[in-house]
Amino acid sequence: MRNKMRSNKTLSNLWFCVFAGGVGFLIVIPLYWMIITALKTQTAIFTYPIEWFPKEFTLQNFVDLFARFPFGKVLRNSAIVSVSYSVISIVTCSMAAFAFAKIPFRGSEALLKVYLATLMIPFQSTLIPLFMLFNSAGLSNTYGSVIIPSLFRVFGIFLLVQHMRTIPDDYIDAARIDGASYFTILWKVILPLSLPIIAGYAVITFMDAWNDYLWPLVMLTKPEMMTVPVALGMVNGQFERNFGVQMAGSLISIVPVVLIYLAAQSKMKDGLTLGGIKG
Amino acid sequence: MRKNRNNHALAASAFLAPSMVGFLLIAAIPFALSFAISFTSWSGIKGLEIFSSSFWQSNFIGLENYSKILKSKEFWVSLLHVGQYMVLYIPLMLVSSLGIAVLLNKPRKGTAFFRLLFYIPVLTSWVAGAIIWKWVLDPQYGILNDILARVGIAGPAWLQDPKWAMFGIVLASVWKDMGFYGLIFLGGLKNINPIYYEAAHLDGAGRFQSFLKITLPMLTPMVFFVLVISLINSFMLFPQVMIMTEAGPAGATQVIVERIYKYGFSYYKMGYASALSWLLFVIVFLFTFLQQKLQKKWVNYDA
Amino acid sequence: MLKKSTVILMVILMVLGLFAGCQAPAAPEASVPVATEEATQAETAAPAAEEPVTIDFMNFSANEGGLLTLGLMKDLFEKENPNIKVNIETFGYDTYATQLQTRVGGGDAPDCFELGLDAFPSYVDQKAILPLDDMMAASGTDLSVLTDKSLQAFSINGTKYGMPYSYSTVVLIYNKDLFDQAGVAYPTADWTWADADAAALKIKALGDDYYGLIQPISTYEFFKVVKQYNGGLLNDDNTAFTVNRPENVQALQRLVDNVLVTNICPSKEQRGSLDEWGVFKLGKTGMIVTGIWAFPSFTTDCAFNWDIAVEPGAATKATHYFANGLAISADSKNAEAAYKWIEFIGTSEQVAQLRVQLGWELPCATYQSAMDQYAKLTPPANRQAVFDSLNYVVPVPQIAQFSQMADILGVELDAAANGSKTPQQALDDAQAALEAAITLK
Numbered sequence A: 001m002r003n004k005m006r007s008n009k010t011l012s013n014l015w016f017c018v019f020a021g022g023v024g025f026l027i028v029i030p031l032y033w034m035i036i037t038a039l040k041t042q043t044a045i046f047t048y049p050i051e052w053f054p055k056e057f058t059l060q061n062f063v064d065l066f067a068r069f070p071f072g073k074v075l076r077n078s079a080i081v082s083v084s085y086s087v088i089s090i091v092t093c094s095m096a097a098f099a100f101a102k103i104p105f106r107g108s109e110a111l112l113k114v115y116l117a118t119l120m121i122p123f124q125s126t127l128i129p130l131f132m133l134f135n136s137a138g139l140s141n142t143y144g145s146v147i148i149p150s151l152f153r154v155f156g157i158f159l160l161v162q163h164m165r166t167i168p169d170d171y172i173d174a175a176r177i178d179g180a181s182y183f184t185i186l187w188k189v190i191l192p193l194s195l196p197i198i199a200g201y202a203v204i205t206f207m208d209a210w211n212d213y214l215w216p217l218v219m220l221t222k223p224e225m226m227t228v229p230v231a232l233g234m235v236n237g238q239f240e241r242n243f244g245v246q247m248a249g250s251l252i253s254i255v256p257v258v259l260i261y262l263a264a265q266s267k268m269k270d271g272l273t274l275g276g277i278k279g
Numbered sequence B: 001m002r003k004n005r006n007n008h009a010l011a012a013s014a015f016l017a018p019s020m021v022g023f024l025l026i027a028a029i030p031f032a033l034s035f036a037i038s039f040t041s042w043s044g045i046k047g048l049e050i051f052s053s054s055f056w057q058s059n060f061i062g063l064e065n066y067s068k069i070l071k072s073k074e075f076w077v078s079l080l081h082v083g084q085y086m087v088l089y090i091p092l093m094l095v096s097s098l099g100i101a102v103l104l105n106k107p108r109k110g111t112a113f114f115r116l117l118f119y120i121p122v123l124t125s126w127v128a129g130a131i132i133w134k135w136v137l138d139p140q141y142g143i144l145n146d147i148l149a150r151v152g153i154a155g156p157a158w159l160q161d162p163k164w165a166m167f168g169i170v171l172a173s174v175w176k177d178m179g180f181y182g183l184i185f186l187g188g189l190k191n192i193n194p195i196y197y198e199a200a201h202l203d204g205a206g207r208f209q210s211f212l213k214i215t216l217p218m219l220t221p222m223v224f225f226v227l228v229i230s231l232i233n234s235f236m237l238f239p240q241v242m243i244m245t246e247a248g249p250a251g252a253t254q255v256i257v258e259r260i261y262k263y264g265f266s267y268y269k270m271g272y273a274s275a276l277s278w279l280l281f282v283i284v285f286l287f288t289f290l291q292q293k294l295q296k297k298w299v300n301y302d303a
Numbered sequence C: 001m002l003k004k005s006t007v008i009l010m011v012i013l014m015v016l017g018l019f020a021g022c023q024a025p026a027a028p029e030a031s032v033p034v035a036t037e038e039a040t041q042a043e044t045a046a047p048a049a050e051e052p053v054t055i056d057f058m059n060f061s062a063n064e065g066g067l068l069t070l071g072l073m074k075d076l077f078e079k080e081n082p083n084i085k086v087n088i089e090t091f092g093y094d095t096y097a098t099q100l101q102t103r104v105g106g107g108d109a110p111d112c113f114e115l116g117l118d119a120f121p122s123y124v125d126q127k128a129i130l131p132l133d134d135m136m137a138a139s140g141t142d143l144s145v146l147t148d149k150s151l152q153a154f155s156i157n158g159t160k161y162g163m164p165y166s167y168s169t170v171v172l173i174y175n176k177d178l179f180d181q182a183g184v185a186y187p188t189a190d191w192t193w194a195d196a197d198a199a200a201l202k203i204k205a206l207g208d209d210y211y212g213l214i215q216p217i218s219t220y221e222f223f224k225v226v227k228q229y230n231g232g233l234l235n236d237d238n239t240a241f242t243v244n245r246p247e248n249v250q251a252l253q254r255l256v257d258n259v260l261v262t263n264i265c266p267s268k269e270q271r272g273s274l275d276e277w278g279v280f281k282l283g284k285t286g287m288i289v290t291g292i293w294a295f296p297s298f299t300t301d302c303a304f305n306w307d308i309a310v311e312p313g314a315a316t317k318a319t320h321y322f323a324n325g326l327a328i329s330a331d332s333k334n335a336e337a338a339y340k341w342i343e344f345i346g347t348s349e350q351v352a353q354l355r356v357q358l359g360w361e362l363p364c365a366t367y368q369s370a371m372d373q374y375a376k377l378t379p380p381a382n383r384q385a386v387f388d389s390l391n392y393v394v395p396v397p398q399i400a401q402f403s404q405m406a407d408i409l410g411v412e413l414d415a416a417a418n419g420s421k422t423p424q425q426a427l428d429d430a431q432a433a434l435e436a437a438i439t440l441k
Helices: A002-038 A060-068 A071-102 A108-120 A127-136 A143-151 A154-164 A169-177 A182-211 A214-219 A228-238 A243-274 B002-037 B053-059 B064-071 B073-105 B111-123 B126-136 B143-150 B165-190 B194-202 B207-235 B239-244 B256-265 B270-298 C002-021 C037-044 C067-080 C093-105 C120-125 C133-139 C148-153 C176-182 C193-204 C219-228 C246-260 C276-281 C292-301 C335-347 C349-357 C368-376 C384-392 C402-417 C423-437
Strands: C053-059 C084-090 C112-116 C163-168 C170-175 C211-214 C285-291 C306-309 C319-328 C393-395
Touching: A002 A243, A002 B073, A002 B111, A002 B126, A002 B143, A002 B165, A060 A228, A060 A243, A071 A108, A071 A143, A071 A154, A071 A182, A071 A228, A071 A243, A071 B002, A108 A154, A108 B002, A108 B207, A108 B270, A127 A214, A127 B002, A127 C093, A143 A182, A143 A214, A143 B002, A154 A182, A154 B165, A154 B207, A169 A182, A182 A228, A182 A243, A182 B002, A182 B111, A182 B165, A214 A228, A214 C093, A228 A243, A228 B126, A228 C093, A243 B111, A243 B126, B002 B270, B064 B270, B073 B111, B073 B165, B073 B207, B073 B256, B073 B270, B111 B165, B126 B143, B126 B165, B126 B239, B165 B207, B165 B239, B194 B207, B207 B270, B239 B256, B256 B270, B256 C093, B256 C402, C053 C093, C053 C335, C067 C084, C067 C335, C067 C349, C084 C335, C112 C120, C112 C335, C120 C319, C133 C335, C148 C163, C148 C319, C148 C393, C163 C335, C170 C176, C170 C292, C170 C319, C170 C384, C176 C193, C176 C285, C193 C211, C193 C246, C193 C285, C211 C276, C219 C246, C219 C393, C219 C402, C246 C402, C246 C423, C276 C285, C276 C292, C285 C292, C306 C384, C319 C335, C319 C384, C335 C349, C349 C368, C368 C384, C384 C393, C402 C423
Parallel strands: C053 C084, C053 C112, C211 C285, C319 C393
Antiparallel strands: C112 C319, C163 C319, C170 C285, C170 C306
């Protein structure tokens, strides 16, 4: 019996290695390709058969990129926008989700459906009206123009609703009997139980805000207001056929988000020990 | 009792207020305008004068945009392409993201590393991701066909061959999204009370059985969420197509949102583009409505 | 919990510090010998009495190598016109159309902006830009420095809507080394496609991965090629599509045969994710039909000798004429000031010279000094071919729905190029699809 269990365990570890290794390999290839292309010379990029490992490394692509790309300014803009966006959206989404999942009120289902329906119209067709609205409010070239949409993020609301619905009502009833207000319940009961999901959502929403393209493209047009993807898009235009520089740019735009993720991951771990419904 | 209910409504509206402001500002008003525009011949390159009745009168063309779209072959072909994408993408994405979640749920050595690994594609913007994949899928200089050639398979010209182009788009999309949905499933898994597993173990259930009997049913709220969101997102398929294939080759990857963008911002027929959007809305809404109806049959909220 | 958020914040700050540290130094001031005598005089003269107006100018062409040049132009202009301040907004070409349209459609149109020949008829059609004739007359603009072709290109029904700004054309660029290797004589201005295809066959014979000629099969190439066969995609007054007429089929047949039969031209699959330029730069292709805007890129990236010739023809010759013009928004409140600005950057000799000196696109203004300067730059040695090409130019079809037409036809051309349809079938289908989708006035 004991032996069997042990072999089961090694077997499952083996499976983990094989599967994770296999899928990991598939994931890594494109990333590896990106990094290696960013470090290749123009001629090496177009060699056939392809060079898995370049014979000579160059930082020229990065030099070319940095010569045109005002990194400090652009990164600061992106950081301001993405951090405010994520923080606001986490607050508003948890509040809304709590109302939908745990406060019985007339029209709750219908309103959630209306919210959800707003995901079904492509942004391209509301771009001009939305621009008009924001522009006439004097929001062009302000951080506010790209932060305000964080008030309404259906994806986050829906995600948290789905999660909060799985939290047993007993917790809430017990708290209400103790005379707790809804606000206290959200803060003291629901949120601690939702930390893993919220941490995941934080990463997702940060990344969405960081990578957002079309909206900042029309709202933040002054060079000193541009975010990373917008500025990178312009630089790519200047190096249209230079894949090395484009890959260098892509690589550099990913780095800050990965760092944020690493920071949040430790948070998620805490969330797991704090939250989760343990017995 | 009645008073109690009012009380709830008041509390609910307090919690909903911020999102309501956002809803009005970035959804309700622009959507209403877009709906109105769909009945006009507005080009999009002349100022939109929402308060001028002569603007609306001179541009109003009734249902003409809608009837034109429904009669055009292009609309149905683009829908068909979206369908092809969905049929390939959703199952592939579901299986791989569930697999990832189950793998990463158990804390072992290397979990943190793999979690980051799976998540890096998610962190990548589509602008970067699509450029990378164009390279990976290159028939001659690409790494994928190089690998295939090593095991004796002559890979297709993924993005240049009309038969394979959509599949190439699907590959890139699954790569990009599986970590994302995997993370959501992982959040769901973390919420499952270990008591259930212990009970199942005592009953002599095997690993696979307890996955089927416990994990999957308990995960249904998240599966439902992922299905709804990924279906909507599939209908909204756009950036990868624009960057990787430019809707080609021979129109093989023309999809609805790509058409909307082209009509609105390249052919200067914003009225037509808006009508396309609202037809798309109706279709997506019907699908989601169906999902909501079926939800009661399989989604389980009792943790 | 607070602790963790502090950690996140610190990471962000660290990242910022890191990158701020390696922020690139500002681009060095250009030391360009600009004739500033006039400008300095203008500055000292006539102190401004009126309130200065600011005009917004949106453009894309400065993003590719012209940011500095445009800035210098602005300085010159503002010295001459102390009452006008120019606010330049430059965007990448890929997103420019969307950004401009959002501004115009959203009621925040810039006073003046750059437009390509393809988008120009649509803006005129929607009365989104002003006719310029009256302003040209009132300001006494010297139109003689602009060629008739460039003025016509931005006129519709005899009314001028755009100030010609820069132009380019398409030539035959060839790899001299490969011609030497294959023992073929270099292309000349009186080559026909038969000559080019014969030379291409010999170059292809040099090796397995060699190609003779790269010629795109796209609407933008095709509308010109059919003219070389005396065909045309539209009838003479642009009121009907004539996509499937026999001359056009003949033209497409040759393009397709070059890919599918002789394979002197690489197919899309053979090109893969490389574009036409990328393939040519590999140094194993004899010729490429492409725009003169390739010169800077080829100069840096091609490790072989290359030169240019006027594009070969068939029954007759025909070459491309692409141009960017400057237009004034119909909603502009400062149309007169905006006109002064576009007149300046469109017709001033200083500006023309500056463009050539700094290696930007060719100005439409034909000052001999600037043209001489341009012709002297090498490579290519035979730069004169650029000007010779202008004798055969055919304009982009002037219809408001051109980009939709280009997409519809493009799908069918793709199908012909990969052999899934014959040229006749493809053009028949294109004709039907175009007639169904587009109503020409």
